[in-house]
Amino acid sequence: MNSFGEKWTFTSFGESHGAAVGGVLDGVPAGLHISLDMIREELEKRAGRKPNLDPSLKGRETGVSPRALREPDEVEWLSGVIESDEVTKDQRTKGLVTLGTPIAFLIRNKDARPEDYEWLKHTYRVGHADKVYEQKYGIRDWRGGGRASARETAGRVVAGCLAKQQLEEKGITIHAELVQVGAEKDPALFAETIAAYQKDGDSIGGIVECRIDGLPVGTGGPIFDKLQAQLAFAVMSINACKGFAYGTGFEGVTEPGSVINHISGGIAGGISDGSEIVFRCVFKPTPTTPKALKKLNDQRVNVKMVNRSDACVAVRAVPVVEAMTALALVQFL
Amino acid sequence: MNSFGEKWTFTSFGESHGAAVGGVLDGVPAGLHISLDMIREELEKRAGRKPNLDPSLKGRETGVSPRALREPDEVEWLSGVIESDEVTKDQRTKGLVTLGTPIAFLIRNKDARPEDYEWLKHTYRVGHADKVYEQKYGIRDWRGGGRASARETAGRVVAGCLAKQQLEEKGITIHAELVQVGAEKDPALFAETIAAYQKDGDSIGGIVECRIDGLPVGTGGPIFDKLQAQLAFAVMSINACKGFAYGTGFEGVTEPGSVINHISGGIAGGISDGSEIVFRCVFKPTPTTPKALKKLNDQRVNVKMVNRSDACVAVRAVPVVEAMTALALVQFL
């Protein structure tokens, strides 16, 4: 299943080292003006080139993989959009406007270096999906993880931007940010913490918090379509995400009902109650780091991998959390 | 959306104080022998009459609502099953066998006392879904929460039992249990802890852990149908559930990749890797307790509510977690 959503249906495609990654977004109403600026900015965040950390840091200092830094994600629009001056007199946003038909787009894989992954043809990386893919499909695109690569999330970010734009027109805003890196909870120290792990050839997990404002009362449903279930489904589909919690979450377990029964987390009985929704999700550290590989005594792998991974994937997950949240919410409009 | 699953599709129906609750389970293959014993036992656990706590405790001592204790859940089968001796020579389980057609069943609401809820006609309970229901639908079955009542989960337990039986035939087992009540992690003290909160007119949250064994490698999918996303979706649809985590979970955030990168939690890249899957989910305390209501100074409400609520809903959630897990997994067979 490579599709998400019943009303706005996003179908994702693309191997990380094939011709392109991309998607088709079906169900977008006609007449939505697309903000290419927002898409460019969110793709930059996802690629780690603009990661919302210490702005004085540059490139590799932020713990981001070099491929991500090198490869500009240029979106090519194949269908479903038209230059606004062709069809509408609304000049407020000159640019692309949706036609109400499926919107297909792609991002070419420019820095695909299959030769870097040649050694993977007959090796499975620890903590990666290489082995289960081969077991499941009997065949595997060994070039950099194929579909399992986080590069697939670029398409989600593009689709999520359209969803966010639609939500914003209805007064609904989504804001995600990193709130914890390892044990560190002070944002001012996140960049430093990540840098320390990276220097050590290691990686570390993080927690992303997401806030939804302006959602009308009544969003969601009472049984299987509870709003929290839909959000969990969307967010838990992001690579490396290990948990989802909202409202009183796991911490609330120690508090009696008389103390916390007024905390709804924005949702009552599966349905939004008009207050702010806050949820958190946790991302595990990248498994293939130099230090980890040294432990495995796999020197062959060591050198190449150093340059190809993130020290804290939670950083780059932030725009993806927003995108998946937007795609989950837009189904209810 | 009152249906769950694409292959085994369970459609739930029923208000807590209407004629009946029940469901239709479509997609079950022909020839499955139904264990009525398992269904009876799981319904007893869900009702709180046999809650896997201190076996010396009886009834109200276990913190269970009196209605649950009083009302035997008798399943009436409407379709999709036949006495096995009519159609098959397999005598290993004399009893009901499935026909491959939709299985409809109902459980009558015998202890429905709408008059107990008369005061709710014009009142919304704190921490309950009363208000958002009325805002969403414009109309509301005020008699005890209607669809929002946890009584709806009885149908899920019946459907889940069929799914568990099918899974067990394939060597897949599911076992959930309570692992934390408030701050208490020693199972020997759970009953005592709950009793203390109940005595105080209060309620408390709990954590349920679920283990899945025997799941073949390759279950799940790489993108939106990641196994963890499907499990989270299933489990977060249970009333009062506030969070879901697997593998290294939220606790893992403080550990570097070099230390925890071998912990898969049974899932790699969204696909089962053949090892045991372990996840946890947290349940908040019942919001409407005597103590909570005293704080609100709503004496009118106080008396009646004392007798109608659980001190720790996590206890009765255990069989529902198993049921929803089974319904999620059976889709992949």
Added chain:
Amino acid sequence: MNSFGEKWTFTSFGESHGAAVGGVLDGVPAGLHISLDMIREELEKRAGRKPNLDPSLKGRETGVSPRALREPDEVEWLSGVIESDEVTKDQRTKGLVTLGTPIAFLIRNKDARPEDYEWLKHTYRVGHADKVYEQKYGIRDWRGGGRASARETAGRVVAGCLAKQQLEEKGITIHAELVQVGAEKDPALFAETIAAYQKDGDSIGGIVECRIDGLPVGTGGPIFDKLQAQLAFAVMSINACKGFAYGTGFEGVTEPGSVINHISGGIAGGISDGSEIVFRCVFKPTPTTPKALKKLNDQRVNVKMVNRSDACVAVRAVPVVEAMTALALVQFL
């Protein structure tokens, strides 16, 4: 797949000789007043007790099976509805009103006489689905066709009535009628024609025409969800239906574009254009008639079957065509 529709999802259940037939209708908005009179009348038509033919004819004279004539279809409502005086001040229709939750209902099988079908335990009827059922499921409820029996359509008629009521509130009406029986196209002679075939121990096919008025421009969709495709899917799911055509239909094949290009049949490019939609569907004759069985030299079967079948099933298909059309259209509201 025993469910129909994405927005109003109707799930059908029940064997013809099990405990009951019925269904669950999910997605109906709260506040719809249910006309029990319409439901009763449509069920009478489906049962053949009030078949819109010559009103001077009674019972078996109309070619209807005796079981249908005997068995009153009483609907028992299990959920999703409430007496209107409980929740609303709107007194225009005292009676049942929907709650916005899934509506479950059943019709008990009172005249189920499994013993009449005992001989079928080891026999397959010509032109019936007995054999393929056994091949597909490995097991079979031999008692009167089980799910393959047209009795299953009673549930569709109930659900269709709710859909029709919702459509009528929007000014959309559906009217189906028999327009051909065998070669006969004069409605005044339909009853006579059927009676002749029945007297001869035979059966005959018929064509039902259906007209949809008041459908707003824009209903349907351009590609796979073309309105005509959805209608065809709905109608072709009715037992014994062999063909569907709209607008210029099959007859139009001989006319050049310059003559018939203005005939839209109410649909352009898959989307309603605001004009009346007219479609036709054809029903084959009942396969198991005394005459057919005599040909097969199966005297054993002969006697029992005489009393259990219709001479022209198209008569009783009329309300089912309306029901399925309503269920197809209500998805677009």
Added chain:
Amino acid sequence: MNSFGEKWTFTSFGESHGAAVGGVLDGVPAGLHISLDMIREELEKRAGRKPNLDPSLKGRETGVSPRALREPDEVEWLSGVIESDEVTKDQRTKGLVTLGTPIAFLIRNKDARPEDYEWLKHTYRVGHADKVYEQKYGIRDWRGGGRASARETAGRVVAGCLAKQQLEEKGITIHAELVQVGAEKDPALFAETIAAYQKDGDSIGGIVECRIDGLPVGTGGPIFDKLQAQLAFAVMSINACKGFAYGTGFEGVTEPGSVINHISGGIAGGISDGSEIVFRCVFKPTPTTPKALKKLNDQRVNVKMVNRSDACVAVRAVPVVEAMTALALVQFL
């Protein structure tokens, strides 16, 4: 809804005069060898360059639109496939093999001449969907019909070829052919008949018959997923299709049960019975022909349209009928 199918899900995208048409086919198992030859041949048939009529006829003589004749449909594969020598030792078909991930492909619109359609910006064509599109979406890609153009079916043909290849591996074959043009039923005279209408500046309808062989017993389902309903849904979604019938069809209405009750059309109770399935579908004539436009006295339109339309669209519908049939059947594997 621009997707078809639950197991093999084909999502279609593209405007006829935008950048490209194409699609994403999700659910194809890993390891299927793709026959690019079959795809090329079927696309040629769809384009009308190799239309299975009199082979002595060339190009415009066959009544095909000049754009179709000019524009070679080159498929560009974006994802989901890999050169077989990269991953498999099976050398039987050197070429593309599927990875089990979504297969995205596109066909560039090379002969898109929006300027030819400039006049359409403010005009609606009789018998076309121009007007309802604008009413439905409020916006319209006026350049040649946009999504309503039959060019969209090129993507269906590509996806259908993969489905056909999978079906053929299971011994299931699909063969469609033109069996009637206007009143003419002799295939030897079809080309001549079409040429006569074309010469007269007119157009004519046709009937396509499709035969399915080798389908295992048990394909389909008993209620809403009847095989005939799924086939009708698939085929009625093809542009200009006005009717679908199988087995005894509409003609059978005049025959009594005792005569035709043995004709199953390959389907009993919605389920394939192992015999050949035969169905027919009818296509209306192209509405915008010179003769038709002359009647409307719209001389301005006349000249341009002459060169842009087919005299008998049923010819080019043949491969699309096969493709949609294959996509419908492959869901059941």
